[in-house]
Amino acid sequence: MSATHTDSPPTTTPPIADEADPAEGENPLARLTPEQIESLGRELDAIHDEVYADLGERDARYIRSTIALHRRLVLAARALLLGSRYRPLWLAGTAALSVAKILENMEIGHNVMHGQWDWMNDPDINSRNWDWDTASPADAWRHSHNYEHHTFTNIRGLDRDLGYEIMRIDSHQRWHPVYLLQPLYNLVLMGFFEWGVALHDLNFDAIRSGEKSKGKVIDELKAIGVKARRQVVKDYIAFPALSAALSAALPPGRSGRRRSRAARRGFRATLAADFTANIVRNVWAHSIIFCGHFPDQTYTFSQEEVADETRGGWYVRQLLGSANIDGSPLFHLLAGNLSFQVEHHLYPDMPSSRYAEIAPRVRDVCRRYGLPYNTGPLSRQLGTVHRTILRLAFPGGRPRRKPGPTSPAGARTAPGR
Amino acid sequence: MAERGAIPQVPAVRRRALRLISSFTSPLLPDDYLELVNPLWSTRELRGRIERVERESEDTVTLTIKPGWEWPGHRPGQYIRLGVEVDGIHHWRAYSLTSAPGRADGCITITPKLVHGGRVSPFLFGRVQPGTIVRLGGVEGTFTLPDPLPARLLFISAGSGITPIISMLRELDAGGELCDIVHLHCSHTAEGVAFARELSALDARHPGYRLQVRVTGEQGRLAAPELDALCPDWPEREAFLCGPPGLLEAMTERWARDGDPGRLHVERFQPDAHIGDGERGTGGAIRFCASGVDAHSDGEQPILIAGETAGAQLPYGCRMGICHSCVGRLRSGRVRDLRTGRVHGQPGELLRTCVNAPEGAVEIEL
Numbered sequence: 001m002s003a004t005h006t007d008s009p010p011t012t013t014p015p016i017a018d019e020a021d022p023a024e025g026e027n028p029l030a031r032l033t034p035e036q037i038e039s040l041g042r043e044l045d046a047i048h049d050e051v052y053a054d055l056g057e058r059d060a061r062y063i064r065s066t067i068a069l070h071r072r073l074v075l076a077a078r079a080l081l082l083g084s085r086y087r088p089l090w091l092a093g094t095a096a097l098s099v100a101k102i103l104e105n106m107e108i109g110h111n112v113m114h115g116q117w118d119w120m121n122d123p124d125i126n127s128r129n130w131d132w133d134t135a136s137p138a139d140a141w142r143h144s145h146n147y148e149h150h151t152f153t154n155i156r157g158l159d160r161d162l163g164y165e166i167m168r169i170d171s172h173q174r175w176h177p178v179y180l181l182q183p184l185y186n187l188v189l190m191g192f193f194e195w196g197v198a199l200h201d202l203n204f205d206a207i208r209s210g211e212k213s214k215g216k217v218i219d220e221l222k223a224i225g226v227k228a229r230r231q232v233v234k235d236y237i238a239f240p241a242l243s244a245a246l247s248a249a250l251p252p253g254r255s256g257r258r259r260s261r262a263a264r265r266g267f268r269a270t271l272a273a274d275f276t277a278n279i280v281r282n283v284w285a286h287s288i289i290f291c292g293h294f295p296d297q298t299y300t301f302s303q304e305e306v307a308d309e310t311r312g313g314w315y316v317r318q319l320l321g322s323a324n325i326d327g328s329p330l331f332h333l334l335a336g337n338l339s340f341q342v343e344h345h346l347y348p349d350m351p352s353s354r355y356a357e358i359a360p361r362v363r364d365v366c367r368r369y370g371l372p373y374n375t376g377p378l379s380r381q382l383g384t385v386h387r388t389i390l391r392l393a394f395p396g397g398r399p400r401r402k403p404g405p406t407s408p409a410g411a412r413t414a415p416g417r
Numbered sequence: 418m419a420e421r422g423a424i425p426q427v428p429a430v431r432r433r434a435l436r437l438i439s440s441f442t443s444p445l446l447p448d449d450y451l452e453l454v455n456p457l458w459s460t461r462e463l464r465g466r467i468e469r470v471e472r473e474s475e476d477t478v479t480l481t482i483k484p485g486w487e488w489p490g491h492r493p494g495q496y497i498r499l500g501v502e503v504d505g506i507h508h509w510r511a512y513s514l515t516s517a518p519g520r521a522d523g524c525i526t527i528t529p530k531l532v533h534g535g536r537v538s539p540f541l542f543g544r545v546q547p548g549t550i551v552r553l554g555g556v557e558g559t560f561t562l563p564d565p566l567p568a569r570l571l572f573i574s575a576g577s578g579i580t581p582i583i584s585m586l587r588e589l590d591a592g593g594e595l596c597d598i599v600h601l602h603c604s605h606t607a608e609g610v611a612f613a614r615e616l617s618a619l620d621a622r623h624p625g626y627r628l629q630v631r632v633t634g635e636q637g638r639l640a641a642p643e644l645d646a647l648c649p650d651w652p653e654r655e656a657f658l659c660g661p662p663g664l665l666e667a668m669t670e671r672w673a674r675d676g677d678p679g680r681l682h683v684e685r686f687q688p689d690a691h692i693g694d695g696e697r698g699t700g701g702a703i704r705f706c707a708s709g710v711d712a713h714s715d716g717e718q719p720i721l722i723a724g725e726t727a728g729a730q731l732p733y734g735c736r737m738g739i740c741h742s743c744v745g746r747l748r749s750g751r752v753r754d755l756r757t758g759r760v761h762g763q764p765g766e767l768l769r770t771c772v773n774a775p776e777g778a779v780e781i782e783l
Contacts, residue, residue: 049757057504058505059505115744120502120506121420121765121767122502123421126419127741127744133444142734146735146741147742151734233440234442311737349739
């Protein structure tokens with residue numbers, strides 16, 4: 001099956017010229033024989049089928065309790081923030097709300113909207129009617145992420161998530177003076193990531209080329225507008241007003257002036273708390289997601305390299321193009337298990353709670369086929385990402401040296417620096 | 418989209434209040450938080466709590482369910498769709514309501530029969546515990562008593578076909594209307610008769626209700642010609658028939674030949690999900706319910722491609738089974754997963770149309 005073999009492949013011209021570098025190391029994909037690729041595909045299929053045959057009560061309990069945890073956290077956070085004009089309450093409430101928003105965005109929203117829990121056939125936990133507390137309308141995101149990014153992962157010119165159309169994240173991308181500003185606008189993107197993603201889903205290339213009709217663009221803009229309005233009303237009007245009302249009412253028996261001053265302070269403190277929580281969530285999501293495909297270890301692919309790609313070849317591309325982040329179970333939960341980016345890209349529809357369980361088996365497959373299993377601690381992964389963003393703001397640059405085949409589980413190869 | 422329960426009858430004031438609060442909960446609903454306290458409070462869909470689980474006969478069990486909101490009512494003979502989770506997966510099944518409408522405790526009852534090898538009935542029969550929350554779909558069915566009530570009635574039921582009839586009998590009993598009713602009931606064994614004691618009690622109490630139980634394991638099946646002996650005035654009676662296909666066919670034929678088919682009311686239980694044991698890769702007809710397009714697959718063509726070939730506008734994405742952009746709900750039929758060869762499909766299940774082909778006729782809600 002060829003990844004580009006669909007009825008309507010994105011017909012946008014690659015925004016980047018493909019400047020193959022002869023000095024570049026050999027892509028491990030080229031080293032495998034078709035037979036090896038096919039048998040690797042069978043092995044990885046088997047892992048998927050085994051997990052899917054085993055899904056049941058335990059998994060259903062996991063996602064339900066995660067969703068319940070999120071909602072309880074929200075209730076706790078909002079309750080604390082009613083007293084936001086008191087510093088300790090502000091801090092505790094803001095922290096709780098930030099964690100709640102992160103959970104909702106990553107482990108719940110992203111994964112539910114991937115269809116990871118559709119097998120439960122539960123109308124309340126379903127990719128078709130889930131909506132999340134971010135700026136991206138669910139439908140548009142599902143298309144640009146589930147379909148475009150997960151099908152064309154790391155194919156230069158097809159995967160619009162490679163640099164998100166505004167960054168030079170791969171040395172094959174042709175330099176342009178505007179990229180000099182990318183370290184700066186990356187900082188802005190960090191803080192307002194959800195808005196970046198929402199605008200990215202519009203697909204400006206498709207709009208420019210006329211592939212996307214004006215009507216559709218207007219509909220999608222309206223949808224973003226609705227999401228924006230709801231976030232603004234909730235986080236910047238409704239809850240601050242509630243805090244203001246409570247601050248004015250309690251304690252009773254104060255003068256009108258003191259009451260209105262307390263109300264103003266309550267309003268501002270809650271507004272600041274909500275804004276902070278949104279920023280924290282955005283920075284966190286940006287960091288985890290940029291670590292998924294942009295650390296030094298990952299490969300990108302030209303369209304020629306992946307022409308006539310088989311299912312096995314698709315798997316290999318996902319393995320080479322994604323990178324994990326090491327961490328504790330709590331870290332993985334907050335990362336929405338996207339810290340198992342490799343496993344997620346092999347099996348986008350597998351319940352995220354299963355990634356940790358299959359990770360040793362995926363690593364073993366990599367070892368036996370002489371493929372890298374990309375992973376590293378957050379500091380290193382994020383460090384290499386930001387180094388790339390800085391370096392590629394300037395002309396030139398070449399792919400970083402790759403770590404090479406993975407060693408047996410546990411021992412990690414030295415990073416190729 | 419996965420099936421939901423019926424929209425409950427919620428007081429308008431409450432709905433308005435919830436809508437107001439939703440500014441605070443968006444994109445979630447106030448319901449999502451209230452359900453942490455009590456899942457029955459959902460205003461999105463009607464749910465119920467199983468209050469009691471009582472063995473009715475050797476292979477039937479009666480579940481008493483308390484709906485979360487006031488029961489909208491039903492007519493005896495109608496059925497309800499029940500959503501229940503078994504091993505993490507949500508299933509929907511239709512069951513006749515066995516309770517008479519308007520019970521004082523506000524509860525309803527259903528009486529499922531154990532189907533060996535099934536998914537839902539073994540759970541309801543042996544595993545479900547009081548306190549379990551279920552989803553309640555809409556009340557459906559036209560197998561109901563006419564108004565005004567005909568003077569003479571004939572009930573013919575077999576096995577679990579008693580379930581819509583018992584609701585009618587209870588209603589008639591409560592209204593003192595068991596005046597002239599002949600009831601022929603067939604059961605494989607004497608122990609298998611559901612509601613046996615209640616039926617005998619009615620028989621003893623009301624001279625106008627005459628029950629004849631046929632134990633088919635000993636006496637053989639009820640044949641259409643026997644009607645003349647068992648109930649000589651059958652053509653003059655308004656008849657209600659519910660049972661296995663063989664019985665329905667025989668009786669329908671008899672009414673068509675010697676009676677007035679307009680006076681025969683028949684309830685056909687929806688066939689179980691198992692539609693034949695077709696060979697692998699048979700393909701079949703595909704009906705896209707929402708778009709009204711009919712298509713056909715040779716067994717190798719996925720539903721999506723077959724539909725597009727036939728001109729349907731269908732959602733799609735990766736076309737390789739990973740992105741779930743193309744899912745549609747299966748209304749009926751079975752499909753084959755082209756990746757694994759596995760034949761599967763339950764009514765109400767979400768299918769990826771890009772990697773499944775029909776295995777016999779299917780209906781998809783797309």
